[in-house]
Amino acid sequence: MTDARAPRTRRPRGAQASLASIVLGLEFVVVPLAALVVFGLHHDISPLVAFGGGGAVLALILVALALTSRSRAGIALGWVVQVLLVAAAVIDLAIGIVGVVFLGFWLYCMIVGARLDRRAAR
DSSP, X not given: OOOOOOOOOOOOOOHXXXXXXXXXXXXXXXXXXXXXXXXXXXXXXXXXXXXXXXXXXXXXXXXXXXXXXXXXXXXXXXXXXXXXXXXXXXXXXXHHHHHHHHHHHHHHHHHHHHHHHHHHHO
16 A cells, blocks of 8 residues: 655745845845955954854845745745845944845835736736
């Protein structure tokens, strides 16, 4: 007796989820570089805080979110990460500016992706 189950079908990834994972992937590259900037400009911040607390942890969160961008929770947490990056202006203004740029990318991708998904659903 074999238990032959039908393979679980995955929900097709929409344009919004694809664009979200692209933006989060780009942020995954930029965040460790921003941690280097913080460490280089602010010598009073320890490397453990700059790389471990800011860079590495946020980079791992970005990878997890890119993998879960198919769900509504992944998209919602993506918004939280965008706000955190903008709030990083408290640490360094340049990182806050980068956060605003990525927030613009995120907003554009969410609007256009939702529009494309609605059009594909018709």
